[in-house]
Amino acid sequence: MGHHHEVAVHEEKFVVPARLRNITFGLMGIGLVAIVVGLMTDSHRFWANFLLNNWYFLGVALMGTLFLATQSVSNAGWSAGFKRIPEAMATYLPYAFAGFAIIILSVLMHWNHTYHWTHEGIADPTSPDFDEIIAEKVAYLNLPFMIGRVVVIFTLWYLFSRVMRRNSLAEDLQGGFKMLKRNKTISAIFLPVFAVSWAMACWDFIMSIDTHWYSTIFWVYHFAAAWVTAISIIALTVIYLRRAGYLSIVSEHHMHDLGKFMFAFSIFWTYIWLSQFLLIFYANIPEESIYYQERFEHFKLLFWINLVINFVVPFLLFMTRGSKRNESMMILVGVLLIIGKWIDLYIGIMPGTVGSHAHIGFVEIGMFLGFLGLFTFVFTRSLTKASLVPTKHPYIKEFVTHEVL
Amino acid sequence: MSSQKYIIGTFNDEEPLLEAVKEVRAAGTPIHECYTPFPVHGLDEALGYRRSRLPRAAFMFGVLGFSLALFMQAWMLGYDWPMNIGGKPALAWPDFVPVTFELTVLITALGMVGTYLVASGFLPGNEAKMPDIRCTSHVFCIAIPSNTADYDKIHALLMRHGADEVEEREIEL
Numbered sequence: 001m002g003h004h005h006e007v008a009v010h011e012e013k014f015v016v017p018a019r020l021r022n023i024t025f026g027l028m029g030i031g032l033v034a035i036v037v038g039l040m041t042d043s044h045r046f047w048a049n050f051l052l053n054n055w056y057f058l059g060v061a062l063m064g065t066l067f068l069a070t071q072s073v074s075n076a077g078w079s080a081g082f083k084r085i086p087e088a089m090a091t092y093l094p095y096a097f098a099g100f101a102i103i104i105l106s107v108l109m110h111w112n113h114t115y116h117w118t119h120e121g122i123a124d125p126t127s128p129d130f131d132e133i134i135a136e137k138v139a140y141l142n143l144p145f146m147i148g149r150v151v152v153i154f155t156l157w158y159l160f161s162r163v164m165r166r167n168s169l170a171e172d173l174q175g176g177f178k179m180l181k182r183n184k185t186i187s188a189i190f191l192p193v194f195a196v197s198w199a200m201a202c203w204d205f206i207m208s209i210d211t212h213w214y215s216t217i218f219w220v221y222h223f224a225a226a227w228v229t230a231i232s233i234i235a236l237t238v239i240y241l242r243r244a245g246y247l248s249i250v251s252e253h254h255m256h257d258l259g260k261f262m263f264a265f266s267i268f269w270t271y272i273w274l275s276q277f278l279l280i281f282y283a284n285i286p287e288e289s290i291y292y293q294e295r296f297e298h299f300k301l302l303f304w305i306n307l308v309i310n311f312v313v314p315f316l317l318f319m320t321r322g323s324k325r326n327e328s329m330m331i332l333v334g335v336l337l338i339i340g341k342w343i344d345l346y347i348g349i350m351p352g353t354v355g356s357h358a359h360i361g362f363v364e365i366g367m368f369l370g371f372l373g374l375f376t377f378v379f380t381r382s383l384t385k386a387s388l389v390p391t392k393h394p395y396i397k398e399f400v401t402h403e404v405l
Numbered sequence: 406m407s408s409q410k411y412i413i414g415t416f417n418d419e420e421p422l423l424e425a426v427k428e429v430r431a432a433g434t435p436i437h438e439c440y441t442p443f444p445v446h447g448l449d450e451a452l453g454y455r456r457s458r459l460p461r462a463a464f465m466f467g468v469l470g471f472s473l474a475l476f477m478q479a480w481m482l483g484y485d486w487p488m489n490i491g492g493k494p495a496l497a498w499p500d501f502v503p504v505t506f507e508l509t510v511l512i513t514a515l516g517m518v519g520t521y522l523v524a525s526g527f528l529p530g531n532e533a534k535m536p537d538i539r540c541t542s543h544v545f546c547i548a549i550p551s552n553t554a555d556y557d558k559i560h561a562l563l564m565r566h567g568a569d570e571v572e573e574r575e576i577e578l
Contacts, residue, residue, distance in 0.1 A: 274502055281499045285493060320460070 001370050009396055011387040012246050016380045024377040031370010036233060036330045038363040046351035047103075047112040049364055052345055053371035055205060058225025060233060061096055062373070064089030065161040066194055067230060068168075069187035072180075077398030081249050085237050087168060088382035089230065090161040092375055097154045100205070104147060105201035114353050117141045117211045134210050135285070143213070146204050153197040160190045168390065176394035196224060209352035213291045215238055224269035228310075228342045231261045232334040237379075239327055244386050249396075253404040259324025262333060263314060270311040298356040299347045306347060309340035342368060408577045410551035413536045414563040415544055417568045419445045422545040425566040426451045429549065434559065437578060441541040462520045463513050472573025474575040475541040508539060534578050548578055 040048030064086035071079045108116050116134070121127030123135040134141070164183055165187045171179035199219035207218045215221075235258040240246045270388055315335050324327045350358035390396060410439050416422040423445060429436055439448060440578055478501045482488065482575060487495040522528050551573055565573045 176495070278499050278502065282491070282498075284493075319464070321456075 009249060009389060009391055009400060011391055012243070012389050014246055014380075014383045016384060016386050017237075017244070020380060021377075024373045024380070027369045027373025028369075028377065029373075030366050030371060034363050034366025034370060038367065041363070042354075044112055044114075045275055045354050045358070045363055046367075047114055048107060048349055048358070049367045051103055051114060051205065051353070052097070052349050053097055053344075056226075056229070056342060056345055056368075057092060057375045058096035058100070059222070059373055060230045061090050061092035062157060062161075062194075062198070063226050063230030064165065064226070065157070065190070065234075066095075067234070069160075069181075069190045069194070072164075072184050072187035073191065073377065075184075075395075077395035078254060078394040078402045079399075080393045081254070081389060081399040082234070082238055082247060083168065084383060084386060084392075085234050086230070086243075087165050088145070088385075090165065090380050091382040092378045093154075093158055093161055095374065095378055097158070100150065100154070102264045104150065108143070112353075115211075115354075117208060117210055118143060118195055128245050129169065137211070141208055149200055150204060153201055156193055156197060159194070160186065164208065166188075166319075169386050172387060172392050175394075177394050180394050199380060209349060210291055212287055215280075215291075217272060217276055221269070221272045221276055222267045224264050224265060224272050225341045225344055228262065228269055228337055231258060231265065232257065235330055236334045236338075239331060241388065249389060249400050253402050254399075255327070255330060256321070256324050256404045257402075259318060259330060259333075262337065263318040263324065264331075266311060266318075266337065270307070272404040273307070273311075294351040294356075298358075299351065302343055302347050306344050309336055310344060331370065393402055409510070410573060410575050411536065411578060412549040412551055412554055412556060412559050412563075412571065412573050413576075414547045414549070414559075414568045416441045416538060416566075416568055417544070418529070418567075419448075419545055420436045421567040423448060423451055423549060425547060425563055428562055431549070432558075432562070434549060434554045435455060437550050440537070440546040440548070442542055442544070444533070444541060446547075459517060459521060459524075463517050466516030466520075467509050467513040469516070470509040473512065474508035475501060477508075478504055495521065536574070536576060536578065 035046065035050075038049060067079075067086040068083060068090075069385070070076075071083070103114075106112055107115055113119070116131075117137065119129055119131075121129045122131050123138040124130055144402060163285070164186055167179045167186070202219040202222045206222065207214065232362070235255070236257070238250055238255070242250060278294065280292060283289075313336055316331055317329060333351045341356055346360070393399075414425065416425070419441060422439065422441070426436065426439065426448065430451070436452060437450065439445075441448070479496060482500075483496040493500070526534070535541075536548055537544055540546050547563070556573060560571045
């Protein structure tokens with residue numbers, strides 16, 4: 001303390017540069033072409049990718065709200081200065097909901113076979129399609145209950161993220177501790193609500209693809225993946241905004257902390273990956289090991305790339321203090337993790353939907369770029385709606401003087 | 406280690422000490438060490454300390470623990486006494502991960518503590534080296550080697566910054 005330069009805290013209005021806007025439109029254009037190509041060549045492939053990308057960015061958007069909630073209940077000051085970024089990420093939620101509405105519609109209209117348990121006669125002992133294992137799960141896995149769950153879950157997520165954002169913006173006008181305390185209470189309620197609802201969303205949309213199979217830490221695994229992606233996107237956005245002349249109040253100390261988050265949760269993701277894999281490997285019960293058998297047989301290269309890109313590389317590159325404070329290194333690790341988590345989701349979804357002939361081609365890459373463009377468009381547009389710096393946040397002074405040794 | 410002559414300045418508070426340290430260093434006089442009852446924020450920086458090299462030792466101990474753990478398990482289960490456990494291959498790598506992880510952490514932690522104790526001279530039995538026993542409770546001391554300092558100048562400087570006492574002593578630090 002005492003040896004800091006005085007950093008002026010003042011309002012910053014972000015304006016989306018024309019170039020960035022054009023890039024997002026270009027990406028969305030590529031995405032549209034990929035969707036058309038996918039639909040015309042192999043609609044299963046299209047639907048699988050549609051689910052993958054929707055889920056990916058749903059996770060990123062929701063983790064924005066979760067990040068704010070964790071920072072709020074822990075009274076964190078170190079993240080106060082860039083909290084507009086996770087807030088803006090969460091404004092993508094309605095777009096993700098729209099995507100899932102389309103997916104549910106496609107299931108109702110039998111446009112695809114993504115969810116095997118929605119098959120006609122699957123729980124009917126007289127039907128030729130009868131499946132004994134799935135019949136046992138029908139009490140939970142049936143469309144009316146599933147749609148009901150999803151509507152409730154999405155409504156809760158939307159309300160929490162909206163109210164937290166609204167209070168946060170009101171704080172900028174009023175100042176004082178009132179809104180901070182209110183958001184803290186809301187966050188404390190959100191955390192358990194999130195834990196249960198996120199677990200259900202993971203079962204409903206992803207785990208039920210491999211209907212016979214189950215894992216009790218599946219949702220933790222997906223939380224870790226989405227969380228790492230979201231932190232990486234926050235870090236890359238901070239770097240982008242600083243280079244564009246905004247957020248000068250963010251120092252290398254904050255970047256160091258964001259780097260530690262990326263580093264630690266990459267390890268956490270690996271820990272959960274192994275926890276899931278090791279027990280199944282040990283027990284070797286056929287209905288459990290088939291999950292990894294399919295992936296190991298037909299997705300062997302990606303199976304290993306997944307571990308290297310999401311664990312080994314960030315672990316080694318981000319181990320030292322200096323590397324976490326190095327912008328180029330953070331861009332490299334952030335981009336790797338963003339791609340890595342997409343690959344992780346790819347080998348989670350593809351074996352049960354497209355099957356052994358799944359491969360990464362124009363449809364996969366194009367659709368991801370399209371969704372990335374849409375997400376970036378919504379995200380950056382929301383960033384322009386309020387001052388990037390929450391000038392009247394009670395902890396903004398603590399943020400400015402934040403120091404990591 | 407033999408005794409040497411030091412100018413010992415004693416302060417009642419950390420702020421005057423910090424200011425004094427800055428001025429002594431600015432005058433180009435080397436400082437041996439400061440002795441404080443608690444970590445003083447900014448003192449490391451004022452004394453111009455380089456960052457600790459402990460993380461490098463930690464990395465090497467980590468590599469050592471990782472290799473030892475892998476070698477131990479591979480040798481025991483794969484070569485010395487192979488067993489059929491649930492039909493798994495003798496060298497089943499997923500089984501090795503938890504033990505490898507734990508031993509890496511253990512060897513790293515023990516190695517770091519050991520390195521720290523040796524490098525700082527804090528091993529059990531080591532004599533505590535400080536100019537004044539009160540440094541453990543409420544007094545802040547600065548030790549400046551006499552052979553590179555001008556006693557009168559330093560004395561005046563420290564007194565000006567509010568030192569309670571300044572004296573020259575032959576002492577082992």
